[in-house]
Amino acid sequence: MRRHRLYRIFEPASVAVVGASPRQGSVGYQVLHNLQAAGFKGAIFPVNRRHSDILGLTCFASVTDIGQAVDLVVMAIPAERIPGVMHQCVEARVGGVVVISAGFGEVGPLGRQLQDEIVELARAANIPLVGPNCLGVMRPRLGLNATFAHSEVRHGPVALVSQSGAFCTALLDAAWSGGRGFSAVASLGATADVDFGQVLDYLSLDAHTRSILLYIEGVNDARAFLSGLRAAARLKPVVVIKPGRFQAGRRAAVTHTGGHRGSDQVFNAALERAGAVRVNTVNELLAAANTLASGVRVTGDRLAILTNGGGPGVMAADRAAELEVPLAQLSDSSIEALGEILPPHWSLSDPVDLLGDAGPERYQRALEIVLADRNVDGVVVLLTPQGMTEPEACAEAVIAAARGKRKPVLACWMGQNQVREGRWKLQREGIPHFNSPEAAVNGFGYLAAYYRNQQKLLQAPPPLAAHRAPRVQQARDIIRAALGDERRHLDNLEARAVVAAFDIPVSACTNVTDPEEARRAAETLGLPVVLKINSPDISHKSDVGGVRLNVREADSVPAAYREIRAAVADRAPDARVHGVTVESMELRPHAREVVVAIERDPVFGPVIRFGPGGLAEDILTDTAVAIPPLSVFLCEELIQRSPAQRQLVAHRYLPAVDREALVELLMRASELACELPEIQRLILNPVLVDENGVLAVDAWLAVSPVRSEAGPFDHLAIHPYPPGMTSALTSRDGRQFLVRPIRPEDAAMERRFVDGLSSESRYFRFMYGMGDITPAMLARFTQIDYDREMALVVVENDDSEAAAIKAVARYVANPGGESCEFALAVADDMQRQGIGSELMRRLMEMARQRGFREMEGDVLAQNSKMLKLCRGLGFTLRRDPDDAEIMQVSRPLQSPAAAPVV
Template sequence: MGRHYLEHLFNPRSIAVFGASELPESVGGRVYHNLIASGFKGPVYPVNPKYQQIGDKPCYHSIHEIGETVDLAVVATPAATVPGLINACGEHHVQAAIILSAGFGEQAGAGKALERSLLDEARRANIRILGPNCLGLMRPAIGLNATFSNNVAQSGSLALISQSGALCTAILDWASGHQVGFSAMVSVGDTADVGFGDILDYLSMDPQTRSILMYVEGVRDARNFMSGLRAAARLKPVIVIKAGRHAEGSRAAMSHTGSLVGSDDVFDAALERAGVVRANTIEQLFAAAQLLSTPQRVSGNRLAIITNAGGPGVMATDRAVEQGIRLAELSESTIGRLNQALPKSWSHNNPVDILGDATPERYRAATEICLADEQVDGVLVMLTPQAMTEPTDAAHAVIKAANPQRKPILSCWLGEKQVRKGREAFARKRIPTFINPESALEAFGYLSEFRRNQELLMQAPGPLAELDAPDVEGAQLIIEGALAEDRTLLSSLETKALLRAFNVPMLPAMTARTPNEALAAAEYLGFPVAMKILSPDITHKSDVGGVWLNINRAQAVRHIFAEMLDHVREAKPDARVEGVSIEKMYRRPHGREVLVGVIDDPAFGPVITFGAGGTAVEILKDRAVALPPLNDHIARSMIRQTHVSRMLQRFRNLPPANLDAVTHVLLRVSEMVCELPQIKEMDINPLMVDEDGAWALDARIVVHYKPPGQRPYDHMAIHPYPSHLVSSFQLFDGTDITIRPIRPEDAEMEKDFVRNLSPEARYFRFMESLQELSQEMLIRFTQLDYSRELAFIATIKRDSSEVELGVARYFSNPDGESGEIALVVLDEWQNKGIGTRLMSCVIDAAREKGFNSLHGEVLANNVKMLYLMTKLGFTHRSKPDEPGVVLVTKHL
C-alpha cells in the first residue's frame, strides 16, 4: 500500500498557519511561535490579512499568495471563517488541516450547521481534518509542535491521544518531570473527521511509536474506534483512561439487564476484546506503559514476592488478593534451594522473607531461584532500608539475576534518599521500579490483564457457532410481524418462538385467557405448574403478584387465576393483561439461577451479559459483559469473571453445574444478536442450571426497527468472521480446494506460504527483495478487521494439516468506497485457475461490501498477472511517476 492517508498530518513538509499573530496570548500567536521555536525543518507560512510581517517573516493575506506547496494547514481563526479557508486550501491542494478553533459541533444549532459546512468543504477537497476545538498535534522527533500549549514534549516512544486538551497539558507537564518522552501527542477535539480509529491505524505502523496512551471521553463511531484499536493493539501495547460513567437512563426500569449494565461496563468489554489495558489515573497510565513497553510478558498471574521485611510483604499480599493476583505456590525443589541459600529463619513460604540483614548476594540468589520455578510467572522484589541494608548493591544483584530471564521482575525499593540510586539503576536497565507495593501489584495486574485481553483479541468467532443451524428466517418473520403491528415488546408466545428458533432449551408452556383454559393447560402439561401474568406493560411480574409457583392441584388453578388478576389490577390498574402463561414447573433439586441478557448500547451496539439471576439481580450486580460475536473461549471467560461461577462448581451437597449447557445458551444468544439486528433488549431470567443442562424459565425481548440500507453485521462493533464466504471447488485432476477468509491462527501457515514462494513471485507480490514476513507483517496479514479488509486463502488438506496455495486480499481505502488488491499463488500451483477463483471471491466480497471500485499495482514485467487482470475486467494504465508499475482498476 502507498503512503498512509494521514502522512501529511503527522509528517508534513510545509505548514501554513491561519490566524498567525504577533500577540503571544492569542491562539494563533502561540501556535505560530511554537512551530518556529520547536525547530521544524520545513517552511512555516503565517497567513493573516492583518499583518504584512510577523517577526522576520512575511505574512500572507491568503494561501494563494504563498505560491509553494503546503502539506498541512493549522487554523486558529473564528469558526465562521473556517469553511471558506478549507475551500481555499482545497484549491491549493492542501492534504490535511488542524482546526484549533471552537464553536462547531460542541455547540447546538448554528455550531452543528457550521461543522457540517466544514466537513462538506473538506470532503469536496479531499482534506482530512483533525479537530475542530482541539489543542493540536506534536511530533517531537521532527520538531513539530502545532499546538497552543505552553508545554514542550520530549522525544520518546510513547504516543498520546487525548479527547481533552486540558488533560494533554497535564500529562505533558507530568511527563516532563518524570523524563518521559513522546513519539506523538494528538488532541482529537470534536473528532468531526479524523477520529481515534484513524489515528490508531496510523500509529500502529509508526516505527517511532512503541506504546500508545489514550484518554477517551466518548466514542462517535464504535466500528472505526474498535477497528483502529484492535489494529494497534495487535502490534504494540495500548493503555486507555476513560472518563465519565454515564447514567443508565430509563432502560433500568425496563429490564434486568439494562439495570445491570452501564455504558462504563460496555466500554470495559470493548477494551477487553480489543486487547488493551485500562488505567484509572495518570500515574497508573504511565506505570502500565512503563511495564508493557518492556519485552517481558506473563503466561499467568502467579507472583512470587521477595522482601527483607515482613510488614511490606503482608501489604503486598493484601493488595495481590484484592487485585485477583495469585501468590505462587513454590515447588518443593524451590523451597529446598531457598533453604540452602537463605538463613534457617526465612519465611519458608511466599512471600519469601529473606530477613532484615539480607545481603546483595541473598537478594540475587532468592531472585534467581524464584524465577526458575515453573509455578512462578513473575517476581516482585522489595527492599526497605535497614541498618545492614545496601540498597544500591542489592539493586545491582537483582539486575544480574534478571538478565537471562524472560519472566518479568518488578522492583519496589521503599523510601527516598537511601534507595534513590538503586531505583536509578533499575530504570537504566528498564526494570520497572515502584515507590510502594500497591503500585507494583497494580502494574503486575496490568501485565496479567494484557495477556488475558490479548487472548480475547485473537478470537475471531463467526456469527453462527458450530451448532445446529437456527431458523433465522422464521425468527425474522416473527419480529417483522410484531413491528408491522407497531409493537416493540414481543408477546410471551413470540419470545418463546424466537428462543426456540435458536434452539435455546425451555420447559413446555401454554397460554390461557380464562380460568378454564388455565385448568386445561395445567392438566395437559402435568402438575406441578407455574402461572405467570402476560402483560406488555409489566416487566417485573413478581413485584405485582404476577407469578405463582408450585401449583400442585387442579382445584387451585382457577382460584389462583382469578386472585392473580385481582392483584395485578390493583397494583397496575392501567396495565393491559392478555392472560397468563401456564408453564411446567422446574422441580430439579440442584438448580441455580443465572441471567443471560442483551442490551443495545448507543455507541457499541449489541452487548451480552451473564451473571447471577433471580429477583435480586439489581442488588447483587454480579455480571460479566462482552461484545458479540462470542465463541466457546469468550463465553467461558465471561462465566469465570462472575461470583456466581463459584456456585456453578461443586458446592456442599450440590454437584457441579453443566457449564457446557450455559456456554451453549450464551453462544445461541450471540447468534441471535448477530443475525437479528432488531433486538434491542433481552432478558433470560432465570436461566436454571443444574448438572444435566440449562433451561430458560422466563424471558423478555424488546425489538426496534432496523435502519434502512444496513448491511449484515453493520449493527455490531466487531465484525464477525465471514464464515458465509467459505467455498470449495475441485481442480480438473480431482484435487479438492477450499477457499476461505484468513484467520489469526493461520499465521504459521501464511509464514510458510511466503517462505515457499520463488524469489520472483515474492518480488512480484511485495515489489522488494523479501525473504519472509516479519512478525509485524504477519500480524497485519492474518489478524484482520473484516469490516475493512479481507483476505481469501486457497488451501488443500495434506496428511492431517492444511496447506496454503494462494492468497488474495483487499484493503479498504479511507473513502470507504474503494479498495486496494493483492494476489499471489505458489509457483507450482499457478495456471490451474486458483488465482482466478481467489480474485473472483475478492471482487464479489468487495461488491457486497458496497465498493465502487478496486485498484492495484502490478510490475510491468509481471505478464501473467496483467493477463489475469485483463481477463477479470481490470483496465490498465502506467503509473505516472513509476513507469515500471502498471495501475489496474475495476469498476464494480
C-alpha cells in the first residue's frame, strides 16, 4: 500500500509556519514555540516578510522563498490573506496545509466564499487541508506540536480527533494531569476538506494508535464519515462524544460548526452500526478510551460483581440495571465452590459479597471461581478499606487470579490514602481501575457495547433477490409516473402496489367513487369490510374521520361511504381525494399492531423505524431506528430494542408472534429503502402480527425526485452488498468457478486461501515476509466497504462445505476518488489458467463503472509474472524513484477494460 494522503500532515519531515511571530501571546508565536519545545527533529521554517529571524530560526518572506521541500504548512494569518498563500503552496507542491485561522464559513456568506476558494485550490493540487478554524495537529512521538495549545502532551496509545479546539485543549490538560498520553491529536475545525472519514482512515492503519477518541458536533458527509469510521472500528476501538443530544444543544452545534441538523437517535444508530461506542461526558470518554485501549475484550455482556461491602455491590448492580447489563446467573457448581471458601452467610448470588473481613486469599479464590464460570463474561471487583482489609495485598491477589485469563477484570478500590498503593499495582498490571462502583460498571458497559456494536459491524445484508427484480421495476414506474404528474404523495392503491412489489404482505383493496359502487365492492370482497379515505395528502386517516371499521351489513356501506366523504371534506378540505377504498376486515384475534416506517434523516439518509402501531398522534415517536441495509441479525436487534418487543412475546392467552415473518417484513422494508431513492417517507400502520404471520393493512408513501446523475445507492449512508455482480468463469483447463464480491462470512475461506499461498506468492502479494494472517487483517480483507473498495473472489464449489477461494482481486479508492489502487493474488495451483488476467479485466470494468479514472499499483520488480500480466492489460510501468525494488504500474480507465460481465 502506498503512503496515506495524510502522511505528510501527521509525519512531516519539515514544517513551515506562515504568520510566525516573535510576539508572545500571538498564535504565530505559540505554534512556532510549540514546535521547538516539543523537540521536533525536522526542519522548521518561519514565514513572515517583516522579520529576518524568529526564535533563532531564519525567517522567509513566502513559502516559495524557502527553496526546498515543505511537507506541512501551518497558517496563522488573517483569513483574507490565505488564498494568496494557498497559491504559493500549490506552486511549492507542499504536502499538506493546516489553517488555524478563523473568519470563514462560520461568519457568513463572504466567509463561506473564501473557504470554498481555498478548498478548491487545495483539491485541485491534491493538497490535504485541515481546518479552517482549528487548533492544529500533534504527533507527540515525533515531537510534532503544530498547535497553539499551551498544554504539554505525552506520547500514548490513544488518538484524539475533534471538531472543537476548545474541547481539545481541555482534554489535553486533563490527560496531562492524569498521566495519559496521545498517539496523535487532530483538531479539524470546519472540516472543509479533510474530514473525520479521512483522518479515521489514516489512524486505522497507524501502528502507534490503539484506540481513537472523537468529539463530533456535526457530520457533513455521512457516507465518508461512516466509511472511515467502519474502517477504523474494524481494527481498533473508537469512542465518540457528541453534544447536541437535545434540541438546544443541536442548535448551538450547528451555529458553531455549520454541521447539519439531524436526529440524535439516528446518529446513535449510525455509530452502533459502525462498531463505535458513544459516551456522554468527558470522564466517560477518558474511561472508555483507557478501558478499550487496555486490550481486554468480552464475548458477551453478563457481569459478575465481587465486593467486600454490600452497599457498593448494590450500587454496582443498580448501575448495571440502568445500562441494561445483565448480572450473571452463577452456575450451581460455582455457588457450591464459593460456599466452601466463604462464610455461611454470604450472598449466595451475584453480586458476590465476600464480607467485610475478606482477605487476599478469599479475593483470589473467589475471583478464580467466578472467572471459570461459563455464565460470566466479565467481573468487576470492589474493595472498601475496612478494619481488617489489606488493600495492597488484595490487589496482588486480584492480579494473580486475573493473570492469563481471557475474561476482563475491572477494579474499584474505593477511598484515597489507604488504597493508593493497591490502585497503582492494579493499573501497572493493566487492570482497568475506577474510582466508584458505577464507573467500574460503566467500564464493563463500554466493553459490552463495543462487543455488541462489533457484531453489527460484521453485517453485510444479501443483495436483492433476483425473482423480485421485475416487480421492483414496476414499483419504480409507479413512483416515476406520480413524479411525472408533479405529485409528491402516492394514493392508497399506488402505495400498496409499491409495497407489494417487495413481497411485503399487504391487504388488497378496491377504490370506489360512489356509495353504490362501495356496496358492490363490499359484497364482492365479503363482509365485514373496512372503508378508508383514499388521499395522497392524508397520512393519518383516522385523525380526519377517514376510516370506518368492521362494517358488517351491505346496507350500511353506502352510509359509511358518505360519512367518510363528509368528515374529510370538513376536516381536510384541501386534501385531494381519489375515492374511498374498500377492503376486507381482518379478523385476527391474537394480532398486535406495530408500525414499520422509512424516513429520510437530513444527515444519514434513509432509516428504518419500528415500534408499537395504532392511532397515536405521532406514531413514530416511540420507535427504535436502524440504518439500512439490514440483515436478519440487525432486524432481530431492532425488534429487541423497540418498545413493541414486550407486546410480541407470549402473554396469558396470547401466543408469541411469528417473529420470522416480522423479520422478513423488515428485511423487505430495508430493500425498499435501498432500491427506491425517491422515497422520502413510508408508513405501514398498522401492521398486524400474530402467530400466523404479518399483514400491513395500510400504507402511506411520500416521494421526491432524485438527481439524474445520482448512482443507484448514493442516497444511502452505508453501501449495500452489490447486486448483479455474480458471474461464471471458466479456466483454461475447463474448470468452472463463480466470481462474486467478497462477504464477511468468507473469513474462514480467506484464511485458508492465504495460508495456502506459497511463501513466494505471499511475498509478492504483501511485499514482506508475512506469518499467519491476523484477525485484524482477516477483518480488513473480508469486511469491506463496498463504496470505497471492491474485492472479487473466484470461488470453487460456492455454497458448499468444500467451497474454496482460488483468487482475489481488489481495488481500494485513493483519497480524492479519482483513482484506485489494486492488488491481485492467485492460488499457486491455479496459475497459468488465465484466472488472474480475466479477474483483473472484470475488476477494471467495475472500477470504470464506479467512476474511477485510473487504476494503479505497486509491484515488486522481481515479480516477473505480475509485470507481464500488467503489460498485457495495458498498464504503464515505471520504476519507483524512491525505491528501486518497486515498479509503479498504472492504467487509465476511461474506456471499457473488457466486454461486459455476463
